[in-house]
Amino acid sequence: MNVADKKRLLREMLFARRFEERCYEAYVERKIGGFLHLYPGQEACVHGVMEAARPGYDYVITGYRDHVHALKCGSDPKEVMAELYGKETGSSKGRGGSMHIFDVKHRFMGGYALVGGPFPLAAGMAKAIKMKGGDEIAICFLGDAANNQGTFHESLNMASVWKLPVLFVCENNLYGIGTRINRSTAVVEQYKRACAYDIPAAHADGQDIDAVYTAAKVAVDHVRGGNGPYFLELRTYRYRGHSMSDAGAYRTKEEQSEWAQRDPIVILRDRLMTAGALTDEEFKATDTAVLDAIENAIIPFCERSPDPRVEELEKYVLAENDPYVKGEAQ
Amino acid sequence: MAEMMYWQAIRRAHDEEMARDPLVFCMGEDIGVAGGTYKATQGLYDKYGPERVIDTPISENGFTGLAIGASFLGARPIVEIMSVNFAWLAMDQLFNSAAKVRYMSGGQLTAPVVVRSPGGTAHQLGAQHSARMEKVFMGIAGLRVVTPSNPKQAYGLLKSAVRCDDPVFINEHELMYNMKGEVPDSEYFHPLEGSEVAREGRDVTLFGYNISVHWCLQAADILSKQHGIEAEVVDLYALNPLDRAGIRRSVTKTHRALIAEEAEPAVGVGAEVMAIVNEECFFELDAPPVRVSAANVPIPYAHNLEKASIPSAKDVVAAVLKMLGKK
Numbered sequence: 001m002n003v004a005d006k007k008r009l010l011r012e013m014l015f016a017r018r019f020e021e022r023c024y025e026a027y028v029e030r031k032i033g034g035f036l037h038l039y040p041g042q043e044a045c046v047h048g049v050m051e052a053a054r055p056g057y058d059y060v061i062t063g064y065r066d067h068v069h070a071l072k073c074g075s076d077p078k079e080v081m082a083e084l085y086g087k088e089t090g091s092s093k094g095r096g097g098s099m100h101i102f103d104v105k106h107r108f109m110g111g112y113a114l115v116g117g118p119f120p121l122a123a124g125m126a127k128a129i130k131m132k133g134g135d136e137i138a139i140c141f142l143g144d145a146a147n148n149q150g151t152f153h154e155s156l157n158m159a160s161v162w163k164l165p166v167l168f169v170c171e172n173n174l175y176g177i178g179t180r181i182n183r184s185t186a187v188v189e190q191y192k193r194a195c196a197y198d199i200p201a202a203h204a205d206g207q208d209i210d211a212v213y214t215a216a217k218v219a220v221d222h223v224r225g226g227n228g229p230y231f232l233e234l235r236t237y238r239y240r241g242h243s244m245s246d247a248g249a250y251r252t253k254e255e256q257s258e259w260a261q262r263d264p265i266v267i268l269r270d271r272l273m274t275a276g277a278l279t280d281e282e283f284k285a286t287d288t289a290v291l292d293a294i295e296n297a298i299i300p301f302c303e304r305s306p307d308p309r310v311e312e313l314e315k316y317v318l319a320e321n322d323p324y325v326k327g328e329a330q
Numbered sequence: 331m332a333e334m335m336y337w338q339a340i341r342r343a344h345d346e347e348m349a350r351d352p353l354v355f356c357m358g359e360d361i362g363v364a365g366g367t368y369k370a371t372q373g374l375y376d377k378y379g380p381e382r383v384i385d386t387p388i389s390e391n392g393f394t395g396l397a398i399g400a401s402f403l404g405a406r407p408i409v410e411i412m413s414v415n416f417a418w419l420a421m422d423q424l425f426n427s428a429a430k431v432r433y434m435s436g437g438q439l440t441a442p443v444v445v446r447s448p449g450g451t452a453h454q455l456g457a458q459h460s461a462r463m464e465k466v467f468m469g470i471a472g473l474r475v476v477t478p479s480n481p482k483q484a485y486g487l488l489k490s491a492v493r494c495d496d497p498v499f500i501n502e503h504e505l506m507y508n509m510k511g512e513v514p515d516s517e518y519f520h521p522l523e524g525s526e527v528a529r530e531g532r533d534v535t536l537f538g539y540n541i542s543v544h545w546c547l548q549a550a551d552i553l554s555k556q557h558g559i560e561a562e563v564v565d566l567y568a569l570n571p572l573d574r575a576g577i578r579r580s581v582t583k584t585h586r587a588l589i590a591e592e593a594e595p596a597v598g599v600g601a602e603v604m605a606i607v608n609e610e611c612f613f614e615l616d617a618p619p620v621r622v623s624a625a626n627v628p629i630p631y632a633h634n635l636e637k638a639s640i641p642s643a644k645d646v647v648a649a650v651l652k653m654l655g656k657k
Contacts, residue, residue: 092435103438109402109439120395124395128404129380129403131353151423154391162384230481309355318472324495327520
């Protein structure tokens with residue numbers, strides 16, 4: 001990655017951070033309801049991996065902590081925020097909410113609530129890619145706790161046996177809601193579990209975008225080269241609770257403080273400043289521009305967008321006017 | 331028209347759809363090299379190869395989810411789950427992913443996957459191999475459920491299900507694979523909604539689906555020949571959605587309704603049809619609707635107990651006579 005790329009990534013990660021923080025405020029204001037799972041602390045993971053992959057070309061899928069994955073794939077932040085606001089202009093027309101951001105035109109294939117649900121879906125997308133003969137890959141981003149779900153084992157096994165072009169990225173933030181990984185999982189270092197399925201694996205520092213990018217490049221090249229699946233564990237941390245309903249009392253102050261010293265945005269910013277590629281004024285100006293874009297373009301768009309029409313409650317359950325439902329030959 | 335067996339009809343639909351569209355593929359346990367437990371995919375492995383006729387590991391939720399994911403990108407998978415008892419394992423992906431993805435995405439994404447699985451009680455296969463689970467599948471918005479009662483439906487429903495853009499669950503029956511029936515020679519697409527009058531009548535409507543259609547037809551024959559009662563038999567090949575208009579039409583004509591189902595009564599097809607009769611044509615009824623269902627027990631192994639636990643044409647006849655106040 002050159003300096004221009006890194007500055008762009010810094011801007012993107014900063015935007016993601018401010019976007020998520022604004023979601024927090026909107027939730028407290030009751031503009032956003034339901035469950036809200038925020039990404040601060042983990043920005044380098046999706047930004048580093050997708051920088052090594054091809055956003056909008058490769059197919060990406062993840063769990064419920066999905067806003068920033070959608071943004072990095074190319075989603076319009078206005079549509080993502082409008083979805084959180086439950087508006088008709090939202091990416092899922094208000095039908096999905098925070099956990100179900102979808103943006104198929106950018107090949108962001110969803111946010112899913114069932115932990116581990118995306119594993120087989122990702123393997124399946126890889127199967128279709130292989131059948132169609134293209135060079136896209138499927139990328140599944142899930143957390144450490146998802147690796148204990150049956151679907152993890154079934155999907156990694158099938159991806160390996162059938163040599164499917166899928167990259168499994170584990171954003172290991174050490175917790176499944178309030179249960180620390182060492183209490184729930186026999187093998188704590190997640191990359192070690194992939195060998196049970198004969199899948200090559202590696203781990204990297206998820207807070208350092210350069211480290212993530214370097215590891216992701218190896219992973220993406222392996223998968224895109226037709227060598228089958230790859231498993232990449234990124235060691236990271238979420239600065240907020242699991243969701244807005246979570247007080248986070250189960251994490252020690254020491255642990256939180258330790259990880260707070262390793263903010264992915266600060267790490268990249270400082271690296272660029274040390275290299276003389278960025279000044280403090282530039283950074284502050286970027287921050288101001290980001291905050292301005294959110295407050296003066298995105299939020300007003302959401303506020304003035306209409307609610308979905310209640311008359312359309314039953315739309316999108318099944319296909320409309322599908323001739324095969326009536327049994328007519330095409 | 332040609333006569334063929336239920337399994338041959340299913341196989342023919344697979345072959346035609348796979349020949350036409352290179353993105354149609356099938357997967358399931360032992361469907362490839364072994365030709366399928368029910369022969370529904372016999373010979374397809376040699377013809378289309380291992381990338382399109384896939385022997386899966388024993389991972390029902392995983393491979394059903396994999397098929398769903400493939401369908402997001404335009405593949406058209408036909409998944410065979412060897413027995414509906416094992417389909418419980420795939421509920422997560424079928425219900426949480428396939429059935430909901432169109433709605434959750436505001437119409438951006440669909441999961442045009444077909445899952446076929448035989449249910450029903452066969453020959454002393456025991457409690458974990460004899461379940462009737464159509465009731466579970468039919469309750470979910472976003473998942474179409476159809477159930478063929480003869481080879482023509484087995485062929486035509488699978489053809490339509492593959493082409494339809496919705497996820498479809500096809501509930502087959504363990505005992506029906508060798509059933510013979512006429513199937514059109516030319517390509518035929520059976521509707522995925524509606525119902526069919528299998529026998530016209532006027533004194534009572536007998537609703538059946540899948541194997542119970544045949545009990546109803548046998549019962550109708552006995553009722554006509556021995557009791558002078560003319561029963562109309564309606565084949566509910568579509569379980570989700572059920573054919574409200576067809577149900578109303580027949581009950582409006584006969585004024586009496588009986589539902590024959592192989593499953594336990596609770597929350598079943600019988601319960602649903604009774605609710606629909608209530609809602610659509612209550613005032614047409616001359617008698618309360620009746621359901622003839624299986625006993626509310628896991629299916630026993632002993633032959634006599636197994637026989638006693640599921641209904642037959644005899645039970646349908648007795649129920650009709652009781653309904654009409656005759657002996």
